[in-house]
Amino acid sequence: MAVKYASILWNRQKRRYDLAMLALIVLFLAVFVGLQLVLHPNITPDSLIIRSTASLAFTMLHIILIIGPLSRLDVRFLPLLYNRRHLGVTMFLVSFVHGLFSMNLFHNFGDTNMLVSVFVSNPNYASISQYPFQTLGFLALLILFLMAATSHDFWLKNLSPRIWKALHMLVYVAYGLIVMHVVLGVLQQETSPVLAGAVGAGLLLVVGTHLAAAITENRREEVHSATAENFVKVCKVEDIAEDCAKVVIIRSENIAIFKYDGKISAINNVCKHQNGPLGEGKIIDGCVTCPWHGYQYEPHNGSSPPPFTEKVTTYSTKVEDGYVYVNPEPFPEGTAVEPAIIPVQNV
Amino acid sequence: MQTKDEFYVGYQPKAPKKYGRFLTWFVVLTALVLLSLASVLVWEQSDYANGTFELGKLSEVEGVLRVRPVPMLKVPLGKDINGNTLYQTVLLIDFGKKGAEEAIQKMEAEHGDLMGKVVRLEGTLIYHDGKSLLELTKSEGAFISAKRDPNMRLNQFKELGFQRLQGEIADPKCYFGVMKPGEGKPHRSCAARCISGGIPPVLKTINGGTVEYYLVLGANGQAINQEVLPVVGEQIQLEGQVEEQDEWKILKVDQPLKIERISGSLLPNAPMCTPQLGWKE
Ligand code: HEM
Numbered sequence A: 001m002a003v004k005y006a007s008i009l010w011n012r013q014k015r016r017y018d019l020a021m022l023a024l025i026v027l028f029l030a031v032f033v034g035l036q037l038v039l040h041p042n043i044t045p046d047s048l049i050i051r052s053t054a055s056l057a058f059t060m061l062h063i064i065l066i067i068g069p070l071s072r073l074d075v076r077f078l079p080l081l082y083n084r085r086h087l088g089v090t091m092f093l094v095s096f097v098h099g100l101f102s103m104n105l106f107h108n109f110g111d112t113n114m115l116v117s118v119f120v121s122n123p124n125y126a127s128i129s130q131y132p133f134q135t136l137g138f139l140a141l142l143i144l145f146l147m148a149a150t151s152h153d154f155w156l157k158n159l160s161p162r163i164w165k166a167l168h169m170l171v172y173v174a175y176g177l178i179v180m181h182v183v184l185g186v187l188q189q190e191t192s193p194v195l196a197g198a199v200g201a202g203l204l205l206v207v208g209t210h211l212a213a214a215i216t217e218n219r220r221e222e223v224h225s226a227t228a229e230n231f232v233k234v235c236k237v238e239d240i241a242e243d244c245a246k247v248v249i250i251r252s253e254n255i256a257i258f259k260y261d262g263k264i265s266a267i268n269n270v271c272k273h274q275n276g277p278l279g280e281g282k283i284i285d286g287c288v289t290c291p292w293h294g295y296q297y298e299p300h301n302g303s304s305p306p307p308f309t310e311k312v313t314t315y316s317t318k319v320e321d322g323y324v325y326v327n328p329e330p331f332p333e334g335t336a337v338e339p340a341i342i343p344v345q346n347v
Numbered sequence B: 001m002q003t004k005d006e007f008y009v010g011y012q013p014k015a016p017k018k019y020g021r022f023l024t025w026f027v028v029l030t031a032l033v034l035l036s037l038a039s040v041l042v043w044e045q046s047d048y049a050n051g052t053f054e055l056g057k058l059s060e061v062e063g064v065l066r067v068r069p070v071p072m073l074k075v076p077l078g079k080d081i082n083g084n085t086l087y088q089t090v091l092l093i094d095f096g097k098k099g100a101e102e103a104i105q106k107m108e109a110e111h112g113d114l115m116g117k118v119v120r121l122e123g124t125l126i127y128h129d130g131k132s133l134l135e136l137t138k139s140e141g142a143f144i145s146a147k148r149d150p151n152m153r154l155n156q157f158k159e160l161g162f163q164r165l166q167g168e169i170a171d172p173k174c175y176f177g178v179m180k181p182g183e184g185k186p187h188r189s190c191a192a193r194c195i196s197g198g199i200p201p202v203l204k205t206i207n208g209g210t211v212e213y214y215l216v217l218g219a220n221g222q223a224i225n226q227e228v229l230p231v232v233g234e235q236i237q238l239e240g241q242v243e244e245q246d247e248w249k250i251l252k253v254d255q256p257l258k259i260e261r262i263s264g265s266l267l268p269n270a271p272m273c274t275p276q277l278g279w280k281e
């Protein structure tokens, strides 16, 4: 297993990613804090920390959430997706500072335990405008903590990708909680329509990019007429670029059909690592390479080259009259399938 | 369709040029968005009250101590042009979210009855809008000395009669300077903690642009902190007898307690800049 973690190394690209992230964070904080001190010199240090970290963390969460759909819309965003976990862990740390200072300031040094106070000091759970919004922030922080704590691939392995993925889908729950935390909290006091508008615009951005990505992906799901032997006609041979794939969804099988070395092979489109789209990857050194974090699979048997053990399902293919066909009936994960040979005149 | 050399995998040390240029633009654009966003967020928020909490600075204050119903210190500030002594009555509270009763009981246990004596205390000053408070930062350790001075006495309360008042209940400690914002929805839980911890609740009313503050007590001068807890930070109406001692008004709420919630925010956040007698603000 040690080999596996070592395969993702600290490299120049990652350092530049982190540097850019830090520079942007510093920029945001400098403008926010500087302007506060100029426009609102009365602000207390506590409020300055609480508000600047809250605004920064909430902004970062938007960026984290839109990177996924953006890179599905345009592959040039992919480098942002890779290493996104650094963004996530940093975002957690920033919101942790906000949560801690809020709890300390508003709930500590009283007649009730600080954590208990978060939940009981405002009992108006039945009201909307008076709702104890801090509790929503607290739950969101808990989710962010779980995600940050399990962000390493060690946990991906040990929790199994399905559970890990489910856990990390909770980020959408956290986002919803934080939106409500802001709407029922600070927006009840700061009534500027511009601030409410900014929260709304953020929500639109997140929902909009996800919808756009989903719509683009759905376009691929063309209906294909089944022919004899269950083979489904997919496209012309020349519609697939060399070392690239065509993705089709047939009877809910998500299939990536690769063309390489005068051959056609089909494997499942979903990467075992974090469900990355293998069909958007390429064949590098003879292996299908996931665009997200670079996991590799051999095209003819859907297995990662040794010592790795990841396996995806495979499908049989054929080429007839210059057309590519695939049988959507999956073989068990890692089953070797003879690639279809492209007749010379079609290469 | 992409060609082989344009494909980028995260573990490769260097992204292809096409990615690099694109991402540089993306980072520049993000920087501009963040710059504007941070500015707009700060620009659009309302200003903070100009209360002061002299955090980290201990001051010694001497005056006549009132232990009941609410601990206060009546401090001579100087003389007016007619030679009359001017006073500022300073509300006392403990460190954290706690009233000063317990600290004063402990002082009395050690130094005898203090009601009406001239007492010297050390603490952190909080002042805003003509009102002053002293946080006994070291609790009972705030006591420095006590003496009797027949020339300095507590005033009698002035009766102002029955009044029906609308406003918001705040905790004076945070409201007058420790926290900003020290009122309204986000601050509500904190105010509840403070009032639950014995800091006397204050009703803030706004009448035609004039802000008034009333310490809220029961009809017999007893604390009703727990009773008002559920409506802290909300717009409410209270009625009862109003008394005045120097610049603090006290509302002795009629029993049984009648609290009416007022829907909506009737009371705008009026600017508060009525300079009155007080520590330099
Ligand atoms: C223990 C958890 C949390 C507590 C007790 C808490 C408490 C608070 C409080 C009291 C405020 C109002 C502060 C003010 O008036 O300025 C606030 C605002 C806010 N919170 Fe939280 N929060 C928590 C977690 C979070 C998390 C995880 C986020 C994620 C980004 C977040 C984002 C925000 C934002 C964006 C605002 C509005 C900006 C502001 O007023 O500071 N909070 N929170």
Ligand code: FES
Residues within 6 Å of the ligand: A271, A272, A273, A274, A275, A276, A277, A290, A291, A292, A293, A294, A295
């Ligand atoms: S999803 Fe991470 S490598 Fe495929």
